[in-house]
Amino acid sequence: MNDLQLANKNSAAFWRAVGRARGYELIERPGFLAALDPVRNGLRVVLTSPEPPAADLAELTELMKSRSWPRVTIEDQFGVMSPPLTPNRKPVMVRPAAPLPAPTVEVVHVQTEAQLAGVDKLVVEGFPIRHFQPHGSAAAIPPGLLTTVGFDAYLIAVEGQWAAACATISDDEVAGIYFVTTLPEFRGRGLARQLMHAALGQLDPLLVTLTAAEAALHLYQSLGFTTIAESTWWSS
Template identity: 30%
Template sequence: MKSPIDIAIANFVDHCQAIPSSLGSPGSQTTAFSTNQHTLNIPYPNGITIGQTDNQDSQMSQIRQMIAGRPSGAVTSMVDSFSSLDLTPLGFHTLFDTPWTFRQAAPVESLPIRQPQFRIETVNTPAQLQEFDRAAAAGFGQPDDDTVYSTPLLTDPRYDFYFIRQSNKIAAGVQTFTNNESIGVYTLFTLPEHRRKGFAKSLVNHVLSLTPDLPAVTNPSEDSDHLFRNAGFSHIGTRTIWLHVPS
């Protein structure tokens, strides 16, 4: 039986392969390492370690191969899933650490939004997905001129996108990735002017209520950590984000 952190990593790896693949850049995976050589301007890593420390030699070898295969001048991002590697000798520097969090499968009631005039909607069309993409970029303070969530994801049964509108514009949203083992809760955002209204809490409870028989995983930010803890998530490990910028 897989451990909670192995379940969380497996969901994250599959999700991080699916996004660039939908944009035309398929990747590859071994038991120790997942890699995607994309040069897309998307916040998804080029490499992710899989498995415990007995795979370190194999992981370091595959990271070297990944770097050697990168286009000239390409920035490379890495997720060390167990914060156990030192990639400094390979020219990487650390960006930050974030937790892996896990919630056991359990029923949860969908939480009504404080303002009854608002409701949770599902992305169903390319236009809605494009709007979600741009709203998510704004929610995370990123440029909105690069596509992250592309139309092929609408026909991928593992993905769902939910949002709340205010003043006819998306005010908050969340994206999920579901496999046979877990539901990953990702891209939870609320635009600055719509925060402190309970939108994010309602969205998280909504997606958890749809899959009561599956555990849930996520990588919360400092701002969202308390929200996920209140929803029943607990920290199960730490990952380190590394960046390699050619000189």
């Protein structure tokens, strides 16, 4: 696999894990992975082939039409679709294994449901995930992820309050970093960089991938990530 295929494989793995932990129906075909939630998250799709079978695209089109979804999100890293949705282009980045300094603040490697609930609150409120607000109405980062092979999460506290968090998923080929979040009142203190140092240290020697928000692009570049493609996220 090339780096883009590895990044795509990781994104599908992340949504497979999250979908199972949230209790979603999953549909997996050669050309796509779909997580179905008719109540809150809607239809979440990762296209998984640069040349998806026509039957898969037809099934996906029918899925989009079959229900009144609260939202539809299609992650298209290969540029194979043009659905009647709004496009948002995001850089797909990778970083080969390379040494980094240890974090200079305490970064908690999440081990308990209480700690994971802290990650959930941070991500829902700070990322933010608005369709999971108010926090507590449902878990965006549910407890079942604690027992998912390859899943890890990290937290930083400031003055006794959880201030920053991220999640990762990995296998023996590639790792991905997701939901890097700092609450607004703690931004500007370098906490995201400290999270990244901790997570990257744990993921060494794997290739690491992420999809970058524009505001964090400079941070990721400074950590050695380079852009390999531009993914189109189609959304309703």
